[in-house]
Amino acid sequence: MTTRPLDLLDVDALHSQEELAIRAVVRRVVDDHVRPNVAEWYEQGQVPVRDLAREFAKVGLLGMHLHGYGCAGASAVAYGLACLELEAGDSGARSLVSVQGSLAMFAIWKFGSDEQKDEWLPRMAAGDAIGCFGLTEPDHGSDPASMSTRARRDGSDWILSGGKMWITNAPVADVAVVWARTEDGISGFAVPMDTPGVTAREVHHKLSLRASCTGEIVLDDVRLPASAQLPAARGLKAPLSCLTEARYGIVWGALGAARDSLHTALDYAGTREQFGRPIAGFQLTQAKLADAAVELQKGYLLALHLGRRADQGVLRPEQVSVGKLNNVREALAIARQCRTILGANGISAEYPVMRHAANLETVLTYEGTSEIHLLVIGQALTGIAAFS
Template identity: 70%
Template sequence: MASPMTDPLALLDLDSSLSDTERDIRSTVSAFLDDRARPFAPAWYDSGTFPRDLVPELGKLGLLGMHLDGYGCAGTSAVEYGLACLELESVDSGLRSFVSVQGSLAMFSIWRHGSEEQKQEWLPRMAAGEAIGCFGLTEPDHGSDPANMRTRAVRDGADWILNGTKMWITNGGIADVATVWAQTESGIRGFLVPRGTPGFTTRDIKNKLSLRASVTSELVLEDVRLPEAARLPLAEGLKGPLSCLNEARFGILFGAVGAARDSLRSALAYATTRTQFGRPLGGFQLTQQKLADRALSVSTSALLALHIGRLKDAGALRPEQISAGKLHNVREAIATARECRTILGGSGITSEYSPLRHAANLESVLTYEGTSEIHLLTVGRALTGLNAFAG
C-alpha cells in the first residue's frame, strides 16, 4: 500500500514552481508557526483571544509589511509574501488577518500615500511589531459603498476636525494608529489618528462566531482635531483606500489556500487512521471522492494564487484579476473546509480538529475586503465593459 500524501499540494507538485528562496521563506514561516502558534490556535479561538504577545515575534521574523521596501521592512517579492500568508492562514484566519491589516492596509497606506515624516515616524516601529495599525474605511451603513461614507473631515484654521464612525475594523482595539478615511470638500482623504487623540475611542465587537482569534472593533471620532501633518498627502479620492484594499486582497487569495490545505490535511490524517466496518475511512469510494475533489480544488487554487503572484511581481496585475483570485479561492476554501468536516463526522464539530474553525473564519474572509457579490460584479464589468454596481 502506498503511503498517504501528507501535503495535498504535492499532488500537482507545487514546489517545482517555486524558487529556492520561496521554499526557504515558506519553510521558515511554517516552522515558526508550528512552534509558536499552531498548538495554541484552538484555544485562542475558543476563548476569543488574539495573541498580542506574538506580534513582536512576527516583526522579528520580518512578516510585518514584508513586501514593502525600506523603513525596516523586508522587501520580499509578492509571491514570497503570499506564501507567508498561506502558512499564516493555515493556522488561523485571525493570524493572517492581523498580518494583512498591519502590512497591506495600515503600513501600505503610509508607505504609498504618506509623507516622509509619517513614514519615518511609524513604519520602522510597525515593521518591528512595536506599534500596531488599523485601517478605518468600512462604516455601519456603508460597507460595500465607501464612496458614500458619512465620516467627515472639515477645515478649522490650520487643523482638521473629524467626525464619524467606522465599523468591523480589524486591530482597532489594539491599534496605536488608525488610518481613517473621510469625506472632505475636495473628496475622500486619509488621516493618521494616533491612539489617545482626544475624541477618538474604540469599542471591541463581542459575541463573534467567526474570526474569534482576532480583534474587531468600532472606531468613534467625535470632534477629533488633527493637524495638517496628520493627513496622508498623496491620497486623493477613492483610489487611495482602494489601492490598499487590493494589497490586502492579494494576501487573502493566498491565505485561503492555507485554510483549505490545513482542513484537507486534517481530513486525510483522520481518514487514513479512523476505522469503520473493518477498514480505514479512506478506503471507501465516497470518502476518496471527497478527498480527490478537495485536493484538486486546493491544488488549482494554489496554482491560481501563484500565477497571480507572478503577475504582481512582473507589474502586470490588474484589479479584476485580484477579484477573480479572491472570489475563487475563498469560495473554494469554504467548500473544502465544509466537506472535510463531513469526513470527520461528529468529531469534526469540536475544536480538536481545524476544518469547522476554518469554515467559520472563512465566512468573514468571504465578506471582508469586498464581498463575493462585489468581486463577481468586478469580474463581470471586466468581461462586458458594463458597470452593474448601481441600479
Template identity: 65%
Template sequence: MTEQRGPAAPAPDDFLAVDAALTGEEQAIRDTVRDFAARELLPNVADWFEAGTIPDPRALAKAFGGLGVFGMHLTGYGCAGTSATAYGVACRELEAVDSGLRSFVSVQGSLAMAAIHKYGSEEQKASWLPRLAAGEAIGCFGLTEPDSGSDPGSMRTRARRSGSDWVLDGTKMWITNGSVADVAVVWAATDDGIRGFLVPASTPGFTATTIHRKLSLRASITSELVLDGVRLPEDARLPAAAGLGAPLSCLNEARFGIVWGAAGAARACYLAALDYAGTRVQFGRPIAGFQLTQRKLADMVVDVNHANLTAARIGRLKDAGQCHHTQVSFGKLANVAAAQRVAAAARSIHGANGITLEYPVLRHMLNLETVATYEGTEEVHALSIGQAVTGLPAFR
C-alpha cells in the same frame, strides 16, 4: 540494462508540485513561516478561538515583527522588500493555522503600512513604518462603516477644516486590531473628496471598542472606532492620498493576501481530513478506503491545487507589475469558494468530531464565512469580473 524509473508519485500536500516553482528565497520564507506557525501559533489557536481574543496582541505583534512578515513586500524603513509571491506564501502558511492570524499580519502590512508607504510624507514614513515593521507599534485601517461596506464611497465620516487643523467625526466598524492599535489610518469625506489621516490612538475624541460575541474570526480583535471632534494637524493627513482610489488600492493589497490565505485554509482542512480518514476505522477498515470518502478527498485535492495555482499565477503577475485589480478579484472569488467547499467536505469526513476544537475544520469553516465577505463580498468580486469582460458596470 538500466531500469527506467518514472516520475515520483505526487505529494499529498502539493499534488501538482506548485511550490517547486518558488524561488529558493521564497521556499525558505515558506519554511520559516510554517515552522514558526507550527511552533508558536498552532498549539494556542484553538484556545484563542474559544476565548474569542488574542490574549497578548503586543507580544504577538513583536513575534511577527521578529519574523519579518509585517510589510515584508514593502521596501525600506525596516521592511524586508521581498517578492509579492513570498508575501503571499507567508499569508498562506499563516492562514493554514487561522484566518484571524493572517488578518493580523494583512491589516498591519497591506493596509496600515501600505497606506503610509504609498501615500504618506517622508516624515510619516520615518515615524511609523520602522516601528510597525518591527511590531513595536500596531496599526489599523478605518474604512468600513456601519452603513458603508461594499459602497465605501457612501461613507459618513467627515473631515472639515478648522483653521490650519482638521476635525474628524464619524464611526468605523469591523476594524481589525482597532482597540489595540497605536495608530489608525482613517478615511474621511472632505469638501475635496476622500482623504486619509493618521490618527494616534491617544488623540482626544478617538475611542476604540472591542466587538464581542463573534462566531467567526474569534482568534482576532475586531473593533468599532468612534471619532468625536478629533482634531488633527495638517501633517496628519496622508498628502498623496486623493479620492476613493487610494483606500481601494490598499484593499487590493490585502485581497492579494487573502487569495493565498484561502489556499492555506483549504490545505489545512484537506490534510486534516486525509489524516482523519486514514485513522478512523468503521466497518473494519479506515474510512479512507471507501469510495465516497475517496471521492470527497479527490475533489478536495483538485480545489486545493487549483487554489494554489491561482495564487501562484496572480503572484507572478504582481511581481511583474502586470496584475490588474480584477485578477485579484478573480483569485479571491475562486479561492475562497474553493476553501469553503473543502472545509465543508472535511467537516463531513470528521463526523461528530468535526464540530469540536480538537480538530481545525469547523474553526476554518466559520472563519471563511468572514473571509467570504470582507475585503469585498463574492457578489462584488463577481460584478468586478463581469464588468472586466463585458465593459458594462452593474454596480448601479
C-alpha cells in the same frame, strides 16, 4: 505510499529555493506560536496581538513586501506563501499581518509624507506599533463611496467626525489610517489612537474569526494637525488600492485554511475505522478527498500566476478579484467537505476544520464580498458597471 495534497502536481517545483526557505520559516513560526494556542484563543475570543506581532516581526513578516523602513522587501510570491502558512494556522493570524502590512503600513508607505513614514513604519515593522485601517462603516460596507465620516477644516487643523466598524486590530492599535469625506473628496489621515475624541470599542459575541481583535472606532470631533493628512491620498482610488494589496494576500491565505483542513481530513480518514477498515478506503470518502485536492491545486496555480504578475508589476485589480472570489469560495467548500469526513468529531475544537470553516465565512465577506467581486469581473468582461 500516500501523496500530500499540494504534492499532487509537484507545485514546489514552480518555486525558487528562496521562496521555499521563506515558507519554511513562516511555517515554523506558526507551528511554534499559533498552533499550540489558537484553539484556546478562539474559544475565549481573545488573542495576544502585541505578543504575536513581535514574534512575527522577528522574521520580517510585518510589511514584508514593502521596501525600506525596516521592511523585508520580499517578493509578492514570497508574501503570498507567508499568508498561506499564517492562515493554515488561523485566519486571524493572517488578518493581523495583512491589516498591519497590506492596509495600514502600505497606506502610509504609498500615500504618506516622509515624516509619517519615519514616525510609523519602522515601529510597525518591528511590531512595536500596531496599525488598523478605518474604511468600513456601520452603514457603508460594500459602498465606501457613501461613507458618512467627515473631515472639515478648522484653521490649519482638521476635525474628524464619524465612525468605523469591523476594524481589525482597532482595540489595540496605536495608529489608524482613517478615510473621510472632505469638501475636496475622499482623504486619508494617520490618526494616533490616543488622540482626544478617539474611542475604540471591541466587538464581542463573534461566531467567526474569534482569534482576531475586531473593533469599532468612534471619532467625536477629533482635532488633528494638517500633518496628519496623507498627502498623496486623493479620492476613493487610494483606499481601494490598499484593499487590492490586502485582497492579494487573501488569495493565498484562504488556501492555507483549505490545506490544513484537507491535511486533517486525510490523517483522520486514514486512522478512523468503520465497518472494519479505515474510512479512507471507501469510495465516497476518496471522492471527497480527491475533489478537495483538485480544487486546492487549481487555487494554488491561480494564486501563483497572480503572484508572478504582481512581481512583474502587471497585476490588475480585476485579476485579484478573480483570485479572491475563486479561492475563498473553494476554500470554504473544502473546509465544509472535510468537516463531513470527520463526522461528529468535525465540530470539536480538538480539530481545526470547523474553526477554519467558520473563519472563512468572514473571509468570504470582508475586503469585498463575493457579489462585489462578481460585479468587478462582470464590469471587466462587459465594460458596464452594474454596482447600482
